[in-house]
Structures are given as C-alpha cells and as structure tokens.
Amino acid sequence: MRYLARRVIAAAVLVAVVSSGALLLTRLAPGDFASDLFGAGASAATIARERARYGLDRSPVSQYLDWLGRAARLDFGVSLVYHRPVAELVAQRAANTGLLALVALVFATLLGLPAGIITGSRRRGLLPTILRGLSLVLLSLPSLITSLVLVLVAARTQWFPTGGMQSAGAWDAGVFAGLADLARHLPLPALAIALPLSAMIERVQSQSMGDALEMPFTLSTLARGVPRSRLVWRDALRPAIGPVAAMYGFVLGSLLSGSFVVEVVTSWPGLGRLMYDALRARDLYLVAGCAAAGSLFLAVGTLLSDLLQAWADPRLRRDEAGGTSGGSA
Amino acid sequence: MRSLGAALFALVLLAALAAPVLAPNDPGQTFRAYLYAPPMRPRLVTADGRWQRPFVHPLRLVSRLEQRYEEDVSQAVPLTFFSRGKLARLADESRGPWLPLGADREGRDLLARLLFGARTSLGVATLATLAALLLGVLAGGVAGYRGGIVDEGIMRVAEFVLVLPAVYVVLALRAALPLVLPSWAVFSLMAAIFALVGWPWVARAVRAVVAVERTREYAAAAVSLGAGHARVLFGHLLPACRGQIGAQAILLLPSFILAEATLSYVGLGFPDTVPSWGSMLHEASNVNAMADFPWTLAPAAAIFAVTLAANLLVEKPDRAAW
Numbered sequence: 001m002r003y004l005a006r007r008v009i010a011a012a013v014l015v016a017v018v019s020s021g022a023l024l025l026t027r028l029a030p031g032d033f034a035s036d037l038f039g040a041g042a043s044a045a046t047i048a049r050e051r052a053r054y055g056l057d058r059s060p061v062s063q064y065l066d067w068l069g070r071a072a073r074l075d076f077g078v079s080l081v082y083h084r085p086v087a088e089l090v091a092q093r094a095a096n097t098g099l100l101a102l103v104a105l106v107f108a109t110l111l112g113l114p115a116g117i118i119t120g121s122r123r124r125g126l127l128p129t130i131l132r133g134l135s136l137v138l139l140s141l142p143s144l145i146t147s148l149v150l151v152l153v154a155a156r157t158q159w160f161p162t163g164g165m166q167s168a169g170a171w172d173a174g175v176f177a178g179l180a181d182l183a184r185h186l187p188l189p190a191l192a193i194a195l196p197l198s199a200m201i202e203r204v205q206s207q208s209m210g211d212a213l214e215m216p217f218t219l220s221t222l223a224r225g226v227p228r229s230r231l232v233w234r235d236a237l238r239p240a241i242g243p244v245a246a247m248y249g250f251v252l253g254s255l256l257s258g259s260f261v262v263e264v265v266t267s268w269p270g271l272g273r274l275m276y277d278a279l280r281a282r283d284l285y286l287v288a289g290c291a292a293a294g295s296l297f298l299a300v301g302t303l304l305s306d307l308l309q310a311w312a313d314p315r316l317r318r319d320e321a322g323g324t325s326g327g328s329a
Numbered sequence: 330m331r332s333l334g335a336a337l338f339a340l341v342l343l344a345a346l347a348a349p350v351l352a353p354n355d356p357g358q359t360f361r362a363y364l365y366a367p368p369m370r371p372r373l374v375t376a377d378g379r380w381q382r383p384f385v386h387p388l389r390l391v392s393r394l395e396q397r398y399e400e401d402v403s404q405a406v407p408l409t410f411f412s413r414g415k416l417a418r419l420a421d422e423s424r425g426p427w428l429p430l431g432a433d434r435e436g437r438d439l440l441a442r443l444l445f446g447a448r449t450s451l452g453v454a455t456l457a458t459l460a461a462l463l464l465g466v467l468a469g470g471v472a473g474y475r476g477g478i479v480d481e482g483i484m485r486v487a488e489f490v491l492v493l494p495a496v497y498v499v500l501a502l503r504a505a506l507p508l509v510l511p512s513w514a515v516f517s518l519m520a521a522i523f524a525l526v527g528w529p530w531v532a533r534a535v536r537a538v539v540a541v542e543r544t545r546e547y548a549a550a551a552v553s554l555g556a557g558h559a560r561v562l563f564g565h566l567l568p569a570c571r572g573q574i575g576a577q578a579i580l581l582l583p584s585f586i587l588a589e590a591t592l593s594y595v596g597l598g599f600p601d602t603v604p605s606w607g608s609m610l611h612e613a614s615n616v617n618a619m620a621d622f623p624w625t626l627a628p629a630a631a632i633f634a635v636t637l638a639a640n641l642l643v644e645k646p647d648r649a650a651w
Contacts, residue, residue, distance in 0.1 A: 014492070017489075018493065022501060025501055025502070025505050026501075026504075026505065028505075029504075029505035029506065136637070136640060136641070136644070137637070139636075139640050140583075140633055140636035140637035140639075140640050141633055141636075142587045142632070142636065144587065144590060144591055144594065144610075144629075144632075145629045145632060145633060148610070148613055148619070148626060148629055149626070149629070151616055151619070151620075152619055152620060152623055152626065155616055155617070155619070155620030156620055156623075162616050162620075163616065256494040256496075256497070257494040257495055257496040257497070260494075260496045260497065260500075260591075261496070261591055261594070264594070264595055264614075265594075265614070272497075275497065275500070276500060276595065279500060279501060279504035279505075280504060287501075291497075291501075294494065294497065295493075298492065298493075298494070302492075
C-alpha cells in the first residue's frame with residue numbers, strides 16, 4: 001500500500017513537471033499566439049490589445065503561478081485557438097489516442113508474443129527462421145514508414161479508408177453503423193503502430209523464453225514426463241513473461257511517440273495531432289493540457305506494467321513487502 | 330549477419346559520398362516537362378527483341394491531366410559510362426533527361442535528391458550521434474566514477490529524459506524556436522536537439538560499466554601510482570566501455586535519421602529546397618499524389634535500409650542449440 005502511494009506521488013510529480021515545462025517552454029519561446037495570429041503586418045497596438053485579451057502581457061511567472069493554482073483545482077484554462085475548455089478538448093482527443101493505442105497494443109501482443117515463444121523455444125526449422133527474418137525486417141520499419149506504406153496500399157486497393165476516424169454522417173445511421181464505420185477506420189493506423197512493436201515484443205519474448213528454458217526446472221519438468229509443448233506454452237511461459245511485462249512500461253512511451261506520426265499520416269484525430277497543432281499555434285494552455293494528459297498516460301502505463309511484473313514474478317512482491325527497493329525493473 | 334549489416338552501411342555511406350558522380354542530374358534542377366515522371370529503367374533488349382548495349386526509352390506524356398507518361402519504345406537513347414564526371418548518363422541529352430527513379434512534384438530527379446539527401450540526413454544524424462556520445466560519456470563517466478550524490482543526480486535527470494516520449498520533446502523544442510531559419514542553423518539545431526534527447530542512453534550504458542570497472546585492481550593500481558581523476562576515468566576506465574559506446578552509437582544513428590525524417594515530414598525540419606530524406610517524404614503527405622506516384626516514397630526505402638543495417642550490426646549471435 002505504501003508502495004502504491006509512493007508511485008502515485010511520483011506520477012503526480014511527473015505530470016506536474018512535464019506540463020509546467022511544456023507551458024513555460026511555449027511561453028518563453030520567441031513569438032506568441034497574438035503575434036503569430038496577426039503576422040508581421042499588424043500594428044503594435046493591435047498585437048498589444050490581443051495580448052492583453054489573452055492574458056499574454058503578464059509576466060511569465062505570474063501567469064505560470066496563476067495557471068498552476070487553477071490546474072491544481074483541475075481547471076486547465078481555455079484554448080486560445082478553439083475557445084473551448086482545454087480539459088474538454090484534451091479528454092476527447094486522449095480517448096481517441098487511447099483507443100488507437102489499446103488496439104495497437106492488442107495487435108502487437110497477438111502477433112509478437114506467440115512468434116517470440118516459437119522463436120525462443122526452437123532453434124532450427126522453417127517457421128522460426130521465417131519468423132526471425134520477418135521480425136528483423138519489421139524491427140527496421142519505423143511507424144512513419146509502415147503508416148505511409150499502409151496508406152499507399154489502402155489508397156491503391158481501396159480495402160481500407162486512407163485516413164480519418166469516421167466517415168461523414170456514419171453515426172446518423174445508428175450506433176451499430178457508427179461502430180462498424182469506426183472498425184473500418186481503426187485497423188490501418190493500429191497496424192501501423194503494431195507492426196514494429198510486435199517485432200520488439202517478439203525479440204524480448206524470444207530472449208526470455210530461451211533463458212527460461214535453460215533453467216534447471218525445465219529439465220526436471222521434462223524428466224517428470226511433461227510433454228514439451230506443454231512445458232513451453234505453460235510451465236516456462238510464466239517465468240518468461242516477466243521481461244515482456246517490464247517492456248510494456250517502456251512500450252507505452254513508444255506507443256505515444258509512434259502514435260504521433262501515425263496520427264499525422266492517417267489524420268487520426270488524437271492527442272498527438274492536437275499537441276502538434278497547439279505547439280504550432282503557440283496555444284500554451286492547450287500545450288500544457290496535452291502534456292499533462294500524455295504524462296498521465298505514461299505514468300498509469302508504467303504502474304500497470306510494474307503490477308503485471310509483480311504478478312509474473314512473485315520474488316518482486318516479496319521485496320516490496322520487505323521494504324527494500326521497490327519497482328526494481 | 331553482422332557482415333551483411335556492415336556491407337549495407339558501407340553501401341549507403343559510399344552512395345552518399347559519391348552522390349555527384351552517381352546522380353545523373355543536379356538535385357535542384359527542375360524539369361518542367363517531367364513533373365511526377367515515372368522511373369526510367371535502363372534496358373538491354375529493344376522493343377523488337379534485339380540485344381543492345383544499355384539504353385533507356387525516352388518518356389512521352391500521355392495525359393497532362395493525370396500526369397501520366399509512357400515509354401516511347403520506338404526510340405532508344407544509349408547510356409554512356411564514365412564520361413564528364415558521371416558514372417552513367419545519356420549519350421544524347423537533347424532528347425529529355427534521364428530520371429532513373431522518376432521525378433517529384435516539381436520535376437526534380439528523385440535519385441539525385443535521394444543521394445544528396447543522404448548527405449543531409451546522414452550528416453545530421455552523425456553530428457547528433459557524436460554530440461550525444463560526448464554528452465553521454467561525460468555524464469555517465471562522471472556519474473559512475475564519483476558515485477554518491479553526483480551519480481544519483483545525473484542518473485535521475487537521465488531517467489526523466491528517458492521516460493518522456495522522445496518525439497514530443499523534439500517537437501516541443503523545435504516548435505519553441507523560430508520556424509524559418511537558414512539551413513545551416515536548422516542543421517545544427519536539429520543535431521543539438523537530438524543529442525539532448527539521446528545522451529541518457531549512452532550515459533546509462535557507460536555508467537554501468539564504469540561503476541563496475543572502478544572497483545577493479547587495475548583502477549586501484551592506477552590511482553596508487555598517482556594518476557589523477559581525469560586520467561583514471563578517461564585513460565583507464567573508458568576504454569572498457571568501447572563496446573557499449575559503439576553499440577549505442579549504432580542504435581542512435583538510425584533513430585536520429587528517423588527523427589529528422591519525422592520533423593521534416595510534419596514541416597518542422599528542412600525546407601523543400603534542401604534535399605533530405607525527411608523533406609522528400611514531406612511530399613508524401615499528399616495521399617493522392619503518393620498513391621498515384623509511389624516512387625516518391627523512395628526515401629522510406631533508404632531509411633529502412635539504414636535501420637536494417639544497424640539492427641543487423643547489433644544482432645546477437647544465436648545461442649547454442651537448446
């Protein structure tokens with residue numbers, strides 16, 4: 001319990017530091033929303049008036065403290081571009097990114113985990129060789145490239161829509177039509193993120209599977225007459241899954257990073273695009289809000305990954321109960 | 330596998346260095362009559378089935394509206410090799426340019442841009458890798474050598490940077506700076522930003538090795554012979570990290586190439602006038618043009634090649650059969 005409390009505090013610090021950093025960076029950078037909005041042609045008086053209107057004329061420190069005070073009460077301000085509360089905008093886009101990331105993670109796990117178990121438990125044979133080669137190729141295809149290639153394939157074959165999250169008016173025909181439409185738009189961006197990710201999962205799973213099979217207990221299990229397939233898919237799997245679970249915390253960061261390019265390439269209306277647009281427009285409260293949402297996402301993911309690890313490896317749990325260094329990943 | 334990776338790396342490097350010789354045209358030259366022209370393959374067999382020395386069929390515009398071209402098989406323009414400082418070029422250049430990989434939106438030779446773009450992309454990535462190595466070796470070396478509160482402080486910062494999604498840090502830093510800058514400034518700025526994001530990987534690896542090596546007898550011997558801190562650290566302990574540093578460099582290089590491509594793709598990197606793999610991919614952000622003229626995706630293949638080479642180089646040898 002104390003461990004959990006410490007993790008929550010660490011997460012809160014991360015969110016506060018990242019969003020504050022994003023806000024101050026945007027505020028202190030040369031140029032601001034008002035000067036960008038009206039361009040070089042505007043008179044100094046116009047720009048000054050607009051600055052005052054948006055509160056950009058105050059000192060960065062007083063503005064920051066004001067924002068911090070309100071953010072602590074979960075009021076993240078109003079977007080300068082959209083004239084809507086930041087919390088509302090961010091929540092909607094974060095849900096879109098969350099959906100995309102979740103589906104991508106499921107795809108990647110479904111592809112990568114079995115592949116890793118196969119390549120980790122067998123050295124020779126046609127299937128492991130093919131899988132290993134495939135994984136090496138996918139590992140070298142960043143999501144920028146996979147998304148571009150998938151969009152190209154989609155555009156030429158018309159199998160999938162090339163971008164966006166929904167067709168116009170799809171939800172008018174009812175919830176089921178809307179969901180069906182969403183299901184048609186999801187696979188392309190999700191696969192673009194999942195393909196390189198699945199190769200990463202395959203590599204780690206293969207390595208740890210090989211390690212697990214070299215442990216003494218596998219020999220004793222075999223000696224008891226347990227068939228090999230059951231040994232690989234059941235007895236060795238649980239100790240072997242630890243490193244993969246540890247990886248999920250790291251994967252989350254790369255999910256966020258990977259989803260940015262994919263969101264831009266496939267015009268998925270997610271957090272990444274919103275952050276990018278906000279940065280370009282110097283919409284500082286929106287930038288801070290996006291940063292807060294992103295780091296929250298990250299912190300929750302890391303925590304879940306640590307819990308998953310503790311489930312897979314009881315030794316980690318005992319360490320925490322004993323009060324020694326927790327969260328040793 | 331490793332030699333395959335090294336060979337691929339060497340090939341890309343050689344292509345970048347020999348760009349002016351390999352590229353038949355200037356990367357900035359626009360052929361107004363050949364917008365989005367398709368690749369022109371060198372051929373050996375003519376339309377009526379006769380073998381001939383290498384030649385190309387000149388292109389003929391079929392539809393201006395669809396920007397569609399066709400090879401004029403009734404004509405054959407032979408290639409000449411090693412003439413006027415080019416590896417290969419058309420013997421008769423009055424019958425249109427040779428575009429081995431086709432042309433882009435403005436009718437520029439894609440092969441030339443790919444080759445000269447390799448110089449930009451590899452250049453930024455190499456500079457950034459060197460800077461990240463310098464920062465990382467210094468930080469990691471000092472952290473591992475001094476230990477205690479210095480170690481704690483440096484590694485906390487490193488871990489914080491590692492946890493952040495790198496793409497957003499790079500985006501935020503780049504967006505905070507003026508958008509339009511001279512290209513040399515974009516070049517060094519990008520390298521600096523990438524190094525700032527990449528150093529913790531190196532620092533972590535170096536720290537781990539130095540912290541262990543510091544307790545070895547040879548380090549104690551060096552200290553007892555009167556070697557100063559700097560001499561022990563850089564002269565005695567760092568050589569033990571060579572393998573780690575090399576592996577980190579090999580992994581950082583393709584990720585920086587990708588970072589350049591990503592930044593330029595979204596329009597925060599090099600402008601269109603500077604050929605780089607990212608600024609070339611920026612054109613692919615027009616989905617319809619990309620679908621009709623897929624050869625504009627050529628830089629994606631180049632990025633893949635470099636990343637594959639790096640992954641092959643760091644690939645661990647297979648363990649003994651189980």
